[in-house]
Amino acid sequence: MVEALISDEAFIKGCAAIGAGLAVGLAGIGAGAGESGIGAAAVGAIAEDRGFLGLGLLFTVIPETIVIFGLVISFILMFAY
Amino acid sequence: MLKPEKMVKVAVVGSKGKLSLASEILYRMNLLHIESPSETEDFKIGTPSEKAGQISRSLLQLRSYISYLKLDPGKISVKRKFSKREIEEKLSKKLSEYQEEIGRRLEELKKINDTLKSLEAERSTIEPLKVLGVPPNLLKGYRTIKCFVGFVKADPVEEVRKITSDFDLIIKNFEDQLVLALFVKTEHAGEVYRVLQGFGYKEIAVPDVDYETRISEISRMEEELNERRKKLEVEIEELKVKEADLILAIEEYLSSEVEKAELPLKTLVSKHTFVIVGYIPAKNAESFKKELEAKNLVVEQLSFEEHEMPPTKLNNPGFTKNFEVLSKTYAIPKYKEIDPTVLMAIFFPLFFGLMLGDMGYGFLILLTSLYLKTIFKTEGWQKLLNIGLACGLTSIFFGFIYGEFFGPFVIPGSENPNEVHFIGDTLAALYAFNHGHPIFDRVEEFGVKALLFIVLMIGMFKMLWGFSMGFYNVYVEHGFKEAILEKGCWIFGVLGLVFLIFGFSYNLGIFTSPPPGGFGEILPKNLFVYGNTVMEAKAVPLPIPGLVDGWQAGLNYFYLATLPLIVIWLVIFLKAEIPKMGIFGAIMAVELLTWFGQIISYARLLAIGLSSVYIAFVVNYLSLKIGLEPGMAILPLAVVIMLIGHFGNFLLGILDPGLQSLRLHYVEFFTKFFEGGGKEYSPFGRVKKFIEDGGE
Numbered sequence: 001m002v003e004a005l006i007s008d009e010a011f012i013k014g015c016a017a018i019g020a021g022l023a024v025g026l027a028g029i030g031a032g033a034g035e036s037g038i039g040a041a042a043v044g045a046i047a048e049d050r051g052f053l054g055l056g057l058l059f060t061v062i063p064e065t066i067v068i069f070g071l072v073i074s075f076i077l078m079f080a081y
Numbered sequence: 082m083l084k085p086e087k088m089v090k091v092a093v094v095g096s097k098g099k100l101s102l103a104s105e106i107l108y109r110m111n112l113l114h115i116e117s118p119s120e121t122e123d124f125k126i127g128t129p130s131e132k133a134g135q136i137s138r139s140l141l142q143l144r145s146y147i148s149y150l151k152l153d154p155g156k157i158s159v160k161r162k163f164s165k166r167e168i169e170e171k172l173s174k175k176l177s178e179y180q181e182e183i184g185r186r187l188e189e190l191k192k193i194n195d196t197l198k199s200l201e202a203e204r205s206t207i208e209p210l211k212v213l214g215v216p217p218n219l220l221k222g223y224r225t226i227k228c229f230v231g232f233v234k235a236d237p238v239e240e241v242r243k244i245t246s247d248f249d250l251i252i253k254n255f256e257d258q259l260v261l262a263l264f265v266k267t268e269h270a271g272e273v274y275r276v277l278q279g280f281g282y283k284e285i286a287v288p289d290v291d292y293e294t295r296i297s298e299i300s301r302m303e304e305e306l307n308e309r310r311k312k313l314e315v316e317i318e319e320l321k322v323k324e325a326d327l328i329l330a331i332e333e334y335l336s337s338e339v340e341k342a343e344l345p346l347k348t349l350v351s352k353h354t355f356v357i358v359g360y361i362p363a364k365n366a367e368s369f370k371k372e373l374e375a376k377n378l379v380v381e382q383l384s385f386e387e388h389e390m391p392p393t394k395l396n397n398p399g400f401t402k403n404f405e406v407l408s409k410t411y412a413i414p415k416y417k418e419i420d421p422t423v424l425m426a427i428f429f430p431l432f433f434g435l436m437l438g439d440m441g442y443g444f445l446i447l448l449t450s451l452y453l454k455t456i457f458k459t460e461g462w463q464k465l466l467n468i469g470l471a472c473g474l475t476s477i478f479f480g481f482i483y484g485e486f487f488g489p490f491v492i493p494g495s496e497n498p499n500e501v502h503f504i505g506d507t508l509a510a511l512y513a514f515n516h517g518h519p520i521f522d523r524v525e526e527f528g529v530k531a532l533l534f535i536v537l538m539i540g541m542f543k544m545l546w547g548f549s550m551g552f553y554n555v556y557v558e559h560g561f562k563e564a565i566l567e568k569g570c571w572i573f574g575v576l577g578l579v580f581l582i583f584g585f586s587y588n589l590g591i592f593t594s595p596p597p598g599g600f601g602e603i604l605p606k607n608l609f610v611y612g613n614t615v616m617e618a619k620a621v622p623l624p625i626p627g628l629v630d631g632w633q634a635g636l637n638y639f640y641l642a643t644l645p646l647i648v649i650w651l652v653i654f655l656k657a658e659i660p661k662m663g664i665f666g667a668i669m670a671v672e673l674l675t676w677f678g679q680i681i682s683y684a685r686l687l688a689i690g691l692s693s694v695y696i697a698f699v700v701n702y703l704s705l706k707i708g709l710e711p712g713m714a715i716l717p718l719a720v721v722i723m724l725i726g727h728f729g730n731f732l733l734g735i736l737d738p739g740l741q742s743l744r745l746h747y748v749e750f751f752t753k754f755f756e757g758g759g760k761e762y763s764p765f766g767r768v769k770k771f772i773e774d775g776g777e
Contacts, residue, residue, distance in 0.1 A: 071688050
C-alpha cells in the first residue's frame with residue numbers, strides 16, 4: 001500500500017527525519033535524567049556554600065554533551081539523505 | 082604570560098632584637114611569601130609578641146560592630162584615607178567611643194527586641210481569653226471544680242457528655258482555632274483531659290490581669306519601644322555613615338598590627354638570631370635585598386630543589402588579567418606549569434561570540450556591563466564585567482557576520498525581510514553590500530553544514546593543541562620518554578581521528594561539491610583508492626569491510642592515512658599501559674572514543690547558537706503575525722510577547738554560551754595539559770585600602 005502512495009526516496013527521507021527527531025529527543029531525555037541528579041546535588045551544595053554556584057552550574061551542564069551527540073547524528077541523517 | 086612569575090627563595094636573617102623591625106619592613110613591602118617552617122634542634126618557632134593578645138581582643142570587638150553595622154570593606158568606596166599616625170593617635174579614644182556609642186546602642190536594641198518578643202507572647206495568650214469573655218478570677222482558684230482553658234481543633238462537647246452531664250462549656254472562635262473554657266468536677270478531670278487531648282488541646286496559662294487594660298498597656302509599651310528602636314536605628318545609621326571610613330581604617334590598622342605581631346609564628350628563632358624563609362618574585366629580588374640590608378638585616382638567596390614547590394603568582398598582562406578568575410576556578414597552576422589564562426582570554430569570548438552571535442544581544446550585554454561597572458566598584462565585579470564587555474564585543478562581531486540583530490533578518494526562501502524581522506527591510510538595506518550580507522548565514526542549510534565542520538575543526542585543533550601542551554608539561558617535569566608515553570601517543574591517536582573525520586566529510590562531499598552541498602571544489606575529486614567517484618562514495622561514507630557492501634567505493638586517502646596513525650598510537654599506548662596494568666591496560670584503549678566524543682562535543686558551538694537564533698526568529702515572527710495586518714493586528718500583545726521573548730532569550734543567551742564556553746575549556750581543553758594544585762602566592766603584608774601609603 002505504502003509503495004503505491006509514496007516513492008522510495010520520499011520514504012527514506014521521512015524515515016531519516018523521524019530518526020533525526022528521535023536522536024535529539026531521546027538524547028535530550030537521557031541528558032535530562034543525568035542532569036537531574038547532578039542538579040539536585042549542586043543545589044544542595046550551593047545551599048551550603050554560595051561560592052559553589054559557578055562550579056555547580058558547570059557540573060550541571062556536563063551531561064549536555066549527550067544531546068550534542070544526538071544533534072550531530074541528526075544533522076548527519078538530514079545531510080546524508 | 083603563559084608561565085607563572087619566576088620566584089626566588091630567600092632567607093632573611095638578623096639578630097633577635099630586630100625581628101619587630103623586620104616585620105614592619107616586610108609587611109610594608111608586601112612581597113615575601115613566607116613558608117611555614119619546621120623546627121630543628123637549634124631553631125624553634127617563635128612566640129607572638131605580647132601586644133598581640135590585646136590587639137586581637139580590640140579587633141574582635143571592632144569586627145563584631147562591623148558585622149552588626151553590615152559594613153563590607155569590599156563594597157565601600159573609599160572617601161577619605163587616614164594616615165597611620167592619625168589612627169594611632171585616635172585609636173584608644175575612638176575604641177572606647179565606639180564601645181559607648183555603638184556598643185551601648187546595639188545592646189539596648191537587643192534588649193528592646195527581647196522585650197518586644199515577650200510582650201508579643203503575652204498578647205497572644207491574653208487575646209483569646211479576651212474573646213472568651215470570662216474574667217481570670219472565674220477561671221481558676223476552685224477546689225472541687227477543674228477548669229480547662231485552651232485551644233482545641235473541634236468542639237468536644239459530645240465526647241465530654243459521654244463522661245459526665247455535669248459540666249459547663251464556653252467555646253468561641255479565635256482566628257482559625259477554637260478557644261474554650263470547660264468546667265468539670267475534679268473526679269472527672271483525668272478522663273476529660275484525655276478526651277481533650279484527642280481534640281489537640283493546647284492549654285493557656287491564665288494570667289492575673291484585667292484583659293482590656295493589659296492589652297492596651299501592651300500596645301502602649303510596644304509603641305514606645307518601637308519608637309525608641311527606630312530612633313536608635315537612625316542614630317546607628319548616622320554613625321555608620323559618619324564613621325564608616327574611620328572604622329574600617331582602624332580595622333585595617335589593627336589587623337595589620339595583629340599580623341605583624343604574629344610573624345614570629347612563621348619564624349625560626351635561636352638564642353640570638355631569627356630566620357624567615359620565603360619566596361619573592363625574581364624581579365623584586367634586588368630591591369628587596371637592598372632595602373633590608375640598609376637596616377642591617379641579612380638576605381641570603383637559596384636555591385630550591387626539584388621537589389620543592391614555590392608559590393604561583395599568575396603573571397598575565399593587561400586585559401587578560403580579568404580572566405584569571407575563570408582559570409583559577411578550575412585550579413591554580415603549579416609553579417612550573419603552563420598558565421592557561423591567556424588562552425582562556427582569547428578563546429572564551431571568541432566561543433561566546435561564536436555561539437551567541439547577535440548584534441542586538443551583543444549591544445545589550447555591552448551596555449549592561451558598562452552600566453553595572455558604574456555601580457559595582459569592587460575588583461571582583463569589575464573583572465567579571467570586563468569579561469562581559471569582551472563577550473559583548475565578540476557577539477556583535479559574529480552577529481555582523483551571521484547577519485543577526487535580535488534574530489535573523491534574512492531568511493532563505495523568504496523574499497520579504499519585514500516578514501521575519503521587525504525592522505528587517507532597514508537592516509537588510511543597511512548591510513546589503515549588494516546582497517552580500519549576511520556574510521555567513523547559519524540559518525540556511527549550507528551555513529549549518531559549514532559551521533558544523535568549522536566548529537569540529539576548532540575542536541580537533543584545540544584537542545591537538547591541548548595534548549601538545551600536555552606533552553610540554555610532562556616533558557619539563559619528567560623528560561621526553563614519559564612525555565611520549567603519556568601524551569605523545571594521544572597526539573597520534575587524535576590525529577588519526579582527525580583524518581577519520583576528514584575522510585568521512587570528504588565522502589559526504591564537503592570538499593568537492595559546490596554550495597549548498599559543500600565548500601566548493603577545494604580538493605581534487607579523485608582521492609579515492611579504488612578510483613571511484615564522489616557520487617558512488619556518498620552511499621558508503623564509512624567504509625567498513627565486511628559490514629558495508631561495496632565499501633571499496635568509500636575508501637579515500639584520508640582513511641588510508643588514518644590506519645598507520647592509529648597503529649602507531651596503539652603500539653605506544655600498549656607499551657605504556659601493559660607494564661602498568663597488565664592485559665587490562667589494553668582495554669583502556671577505548672579511551673580513544675572519549676576523545677572522539679570530545680571533538681564532537683565542540684558541535685555545541687553551533688548547537689547552542691542555533692537554538693538561540695530560532696527562539697529569536699520565532700519570537701519575531703509570532704509578534705509580527707499577531708501585531709500587524711494581515712494578522713491579528715493586536716499591537717500591544719505583540720509588543721509584550723516580543724519583549725518577554727527577547728528578554729528570556731537574552732538571559733539564556735548569557736547563561737548558556739557562558740557556561741558552555743567555560744565547559745569547553747574546563748572539560749575538553751584543560752584536561753589535556755592542566756593539572757593544577759599549585760598554591761597561590763600570598764605575600765606577608767596587605768594592600769592598604771583605608772590607610773594612606775607611606776608616613777611610617
